[in-house]
Amino acid sequence: MLATNRKRSIGLFILCLLFMTTIWMSIIYGYTDTNWKNAIEAFTNNNGSNAHIIIETVRLPRALIAAAVGASLAMAGALMQALTKNPLASPGIFGINAGAGFFIVLFVTFFQVHSLQIFTWLAFSGAALAAAIVFIISAVGKDGATPLKLTLAGTAVAALFASLTQGMLAANEKALEEVLFWLAGSIAGRKLEMLIAVLPYFIVGWIGSLLLAQKVNILMMGDDVAKGLGQRTNAVKVGVALLVVLLAGSSVAVAGPIGFIGIIVPHIARALVGVDHRWVLPYCALIGAILLIAADIGARYILMPREVPVGIVTAFLGVPFFIYIARRGILAK
């Protein structure tokens, strides 16, 4: 663990370098490999050749989207884990992805909506609805929102939404064709405009999370202590929940439901820098971005020349990790 701020800063710097490297690799490697010279020329001296066009319109947007989505999902996961004091919390497990997917499919099927701007809002509403349902369900009852109840309620709500989504898709094959790849979670073939459409929400989410980091630290000490220190805990909780919806909702809107990044990354970040969220959150952002870009590069190679949705790669990476955490028995405490 990196104990001093100096070491943490150096760690952050190294992660930045790694991040740059993965972005470069994402631009260079793929079905048609290119080299770094070509890549630089594509930006400085674009001669309109195929390689340059591919780099500019396919590879670069893809790398940037992977970075933004990975960072946001990881931060959303860290915030959720702090908010619910549940090491297994993440947007996927909590039904947020399923809710967003449900809304999008609902409107594609019944209202013929195809504009991305509306997709984004639909994803937000679905995410917010699912999150609200899960929180309300698990908060009722004798002992309040225990981690276990949150997880199980999230699973049930996710199952409900997923099955309704599948039902609509089964009745409407054309819509299935349109959204199947999206539903599996993928960043292939997404255009830069899609990222730009949701970028404002991303930025608000990132900055908001960093600003709230100190308050989250206090919240982590438990409600009683936080109140004793003069914090308006309910306001902070609502704020954090809104940030989660903002970050996870826009990620889902761009890339579809990509699971497990939100679970894995916060654990790695906390193992590196401890529990101070002023450090955990930036670390999460960088590690999440690196991991998703790497998973995306992997997705290109597994079934070459076909692409695998990156959500499947993250699931294969994430499940063993999830099992490890579940076995370690943090929940038992």
Add this chain to the structure above:
Amino acid sequence: MKKYASLRVGKSISFLVDKKAITISLILLAVSVVIFLVSAGSGEMYISPLEVAKTLFGNGSDMNEIVIYTFRLPRILVALLAGMSLAVAGAILQGMIRNPLASPDVLGITGGAAAAVVTFLTLFSDKNNSLTISIHWLPLGAFVGATVTALLVYMLAWKNGMAPLRLVLIGIAISALMQALTTLLMITGPIYRASQANVWITGSVYGASWKHVTLLAPWALILLAASWLSARKMNIQELGDELAIGAGVSLQKQRFFLLLLSTALTGGAVAFAGGIGFVGLMAPHMARRLVGSSFGALLPASALLGAIFVMAADLAGRMLFAPMEIPAGVFTAAVGAPYFIYLLYKSRYA
């Protein structure tokens, strides 16, 4: 009036029969017969339940006979058998793990069977989308998938004994993995297979034929009978490890046998009706409230409830949005997910 009546045949067979359970089971049987008749009569062409009954006994008009026998009966029978299998599989698991939240879908067993079936369809079909080996192997494939998943979940959740909570969490994780595998296979296949597989994964008996019935029926009926004959073993399992061992049971052996029964039932149901969710959770639970937790009565009651659920869901899927077909699994999930949440409240061990 006494609560139990004793039933003896010769010296070797002797049962205590719970009178209330018998009454309730008969009521459930009547309900399922009614749904069966209504379902066989509903569709593009309406046939009254009375006419349906007549036709089934061989006295109906030719037209009715064709409609009922060739189009409606196979899917209703598949729904019936799948519902019974899933419900009994759930009842066995709940008794064995002694946790009301256990069910084939929560533990990932349904997901494993689904992944196995999609793998089977992908591996053994040629370019014309026809199978290269006999479809008779499909239930076996689903069974293998279900068993492997169940063993995997069981092993991963084992850590100085079996905590139910850990089992559920690991089950959720393995389901996610199986789902990823299924999606992967669907995406790499052609789109028509994807949409087929999607209908099927949601759980639908659409397109069931007599061939499916003749494949599923022996599999399901033999296993259901075997389960019922093992009811005593389950009763002892439910007392807890120490008492069961004290009563002279070889616990792990029986547990393994029961797990196999449960996965075989799930595999058969999933192979022909797809992942109809939450039936294995709801049916045994409701049955337990109705007839108590002695498995001799619980298993038939669960089976009937399961059959009622799936047949009703299939009927609703056909009729509510006609001429569109909604997979039966959508309705069972729409009822089952809230029920799961309700169970969550009631459970105290959180």
